[in-house]
Amino acid sequence: MDPSPPRAPVIPRTEPDPRDAATGPLWRAAQAFRLVTLLYAVGQQIASAPHYTNQRLSWVLIAVMAVWSGVSAVLLSQWRVHNVRRVRIAVVVGDHLIVIALIFATRLVANYDWYHNHQALPTTLWAANAVMSAAILWGPLGGIASGLLIAAVMVTARAQWDLDLWRDATTPVLVSVGLAIGLAANTARRAQEQLQRAVRLTAAAQERERLAREVHDGVLQVLSYIKRRGGEIGGPTAELAQRAGEQEVALRVLISEQGVGADAGGVEQDLRPLLTAQSTPSVLISTPGEPVPIGRFEAREISAAVASALANVAQHAGPGAKAYVLLEDTGDELIVSVRDDGPGIPSGRLAEAEEQGRMGVSRSIIGRIAALDGTAHLLFEAVGEDGSGAEWEFRVPRRPRQ
Template structure:
């Protein structure tokens, strides 16, 4: 026997189709109502037709097409539903225009010049509505213009009377309004799905945090504590365990915020907190700090370069502290260490020797962002000594001001 394969979970429906599904169902009800109006109009107008039998045949075709198109357009879980809808909407326009011109086959000039065409304006609006939902306001307006042009051409009203007829304004207005409504529904669906994803990510992050805390983090913390107590060769193992503990905690806390929403900006905080270690302490606002992707990466790289200098020149026991401030007008990032500091003139001397690490990796990056980088104090003996040992870089990067409706920054 052939083993039966698991089909797996059902495929997630197309977000666009899910967003516009209520609109498609609603307009199909409108389609059936307009069909009843068209049939009533046929009953009232058939005595004035020159070919009454053909008019009833055309009305029957209109009814059949209304039923078929209503069923196909109201379904959004069937396979290839976008292609089917596109084909039906295009067919809708072909049927409507063909029936409009067929009015000349069943009535004389005196009748069709002063009355509605065989498919009434109300029923012909279904093609405009479908185009608006499928292609947006531009598609709806173009469809309205096309149907209105067909009506005016059939009735031979290319004169002053066309501007007093309500056909074109009604069809264009319907196409514009339904197109805007469809776009609004799509945006609402995207926001809903984004909120659902964020909620699911937060729940998963909390679940993983509990499991990791109960297992891995406790073990790493124990290894760090016991290795430090034992000393000797195990001290290095304790240090590595402590570094991995901090990195794992940062990974868990930033798991939800690291997701890129695909917008023009990203949160600067995760890029900075990812650089935290047992000797590097990061402090950021409690609210997101949005910044352009390139600007955020460059600013984070400048901080990483400053921290690399701390590791290389401040000594093995030095600690570093990074503070991010968002004043609204600019971002201020302070990178401070408690090492021996930088001797006065040492940076200029290194640059003169061709060592461009600070001038390019730090000062150059901040200058490229339109900001400034200042070394606030140096080693004892310098002219700017007020704070004691260590060194502190301050990066100032201008940014567009925050809106008045934005909430105040919270700090963690």
């Protein structure tokens, strides 16, 4: 015997698919309409039965119509069934087959003069249920195709392919119903998708804020402490302080990008969060009140250039120096200024560093901005008597909106 314990039965997932959940109210409303049209069809049968040549068969067909209306109404209005979409497709296809069969069955219960000049056994209103179901399931194109199919079957069964066809309202009514319900179904699906996206973004933002708090309380504070103490101690620890400062800035950018990437959902994103994420007690960030959308690549390159400039401030301007970042959007270009109140950069120091093979500024700042067809200028380079500090100005032209 198998000693392993019996496995628990697998319970099928009954949660609705978002697209099915969006159209749930439409399905239920359509089934209410189906039952109302069934009552109309029964009333029409009572009035028309005396004129039929086979009244008994007509009542049998009405009974089939009533049974199918009940079965289809129950199946289409429920979503807590396994493979609900397959069930609905099967019911909608069966709906069309039943309607078509009943329309042609009119010839079995009435003579030519009657079915040529009166409604078919399943009235136009009841036949519209198949069109509505197709429209909800497949959208406006499916609804229009269904309307044209049912209208063509009715015209064929009633032998109305003549000039009187253009005075009959069957075709425009059925096509209009398919178009209107199909558009409503598509609108409901889009609204559901937008709602779910908003819920996901809200959850992501909350998780990002929680993660940022935890990281700020732990890792960022440790990195900030290492940067500050390493700068104070000097010597071999200065390089450790520099690396800690760079990682602190990179980690702040990473935290901000966790939400921006999911939030944009397109080819552009707001540049402001990438810059404000680099704010610290010694780094003040000022951005416009309105979003500054820019391409993802451009946004990250500008953010990285600012991060490199701030890292240089932290390394060379002294432990008490403050940095100020200003973002301006003129419409034609973006202007980013990074200024500090440190001692400034001696004239020719950058050129000297580049000759020595130290490519940090030329690659991480000037190179990044140049890759965006922009310019990076060091406005204050010489050491001022009042310690005016240094100021970088990045100018990046705006590309056409996509």
